[in-house]
Amino acid sequence: MRLRKKPWARPELESCNFVVTNPTELKGKWNEFFKNDNEIYLELGCGRGKFIAENAVMHQDKNFVGIDIKDEVLVYAKRKVEDVFRDNNKEINNVALIPMEIAFIEEVFNKDEVSRIYLNFSTPWPKKRHNKRRLTYTTFLERYKKFLKPNSEIWFKTDQETFFNDSIEYFKEAGFKIEYITYDLHKSDFKQNIMTEYETKFSSMGMKIMFLIARL
Ligand SMILES: C[S@@+](CC[C@H](N)C(=O)[O-])C[C@H]1O[C@@H](n2cnc3c(N)ncnc32)[C@H](O)[C@@H]1O
Numbered sequence: 455m456r457l458r459k460k461p462w463a464r465p466e467l468e469s470c471n472f473v474v475t476n477p478t479e480l481k482g483k484w485n486e487f488f489k490n491d492n493e494i495y496l497e498l499g500c501g502r503g504k505f506i507a508e509n510a511v512m513h514q515d516k517n518f519v520g521i522d523i524k525d526e527v528l529v530y531a532k533r534k535v536e537d538v539f540r541d542n543n544k545e546i547n548n549v550a551l552i553p554m555e556i557a558f559i560e561e562v563f564n565k566d567e568v569s570r571i572y573l574n575f576s577t578p579w580p581k582k583r584h585n586k587r588r589l590t591y592t593t594f595l596e597r598y599k600k601f602l603k604p605n606s607e608i609w610f611k612t613d614q615e616t617f618f619n620d621s622i623e624y625f626k627e628a629g630f631k632i633e634y635i636t637y638d639l640h641k642s643d644f645k646q647n648i649m650t651e652y653e654t655k656f657s658s659m660g661m662k663i664m665f666l667i668a669r670l
Pocket of ligand 1: 498499501521522523524527554555556574577650651652653
């Protein structure tokens with residue numbers, strides 16, 4: 455996706471009280487940020503934020519952290535969270551957004567600090583030499599394991615079949631058990647789905663969405 459530079463994006467993010475620009479300082483202290491000990495659900499590559507906003511407003515007993523590298527995209531996630539919470543007459547107290555590169559994720563969370571990870575339409579990196587950049591690649595899964603609680607889950611969905619099938623192998627290799635799997639999420643018996651921006655676009659083009667839950 456080509457994005458026009460938005461010089462206002464960084465100042466808008468920095469002035470928002472649920473955007474965290476110094477996340478390494480909260481490692482092991484996220485319960486102080488959220489002011490409770492509720493479970494933390496993490497979305498990696500949250501994009502424009504529809505999924506995290508709707509999930510967080512619906513599940514106020516969980517804390518949600520969304521990460522994306524692009525300020526120009528995350529700023530829309532910030533606005534989306536504000537809009538969805540306003541429309542539901544709720545205060546925003548269970549969301550944090552972080553502008554950062556996911557490769558540094560283990561510097562942000564301590565052992566057992568996260569209960570679930572969502573990977574929604576992560577970049578598929580189809581070229582063999584780029585496969586290791588995939589957010590489901592074993593080296594990434596090993597990073598996540600450093601802060602995932604025992605028995606925690608990764609929810610992964612994509613429209614890219616090769617990426618999906620390769621990821622099944624990565625999960626198994628890293629010691630995860632595939633607990634739920636469908637090659638056509640929208641026709642499956644899985645009823646808790648929240649659509650993301652990419653999902654809305656791809657499914658409107660007739661593409662099937664693949665989804666799995668991997669348990670540690
Ligand atoms: C294809 S988009 C999907 C966005 C959203 N999850 C959805 O389903 O609509 C992938 C997003 O992940 C972000 N992203 C990809 N790799 C990343 C990385 N290594 N660190 C942080 N963000 C990343 C991109 O900036 C982009 O917003």
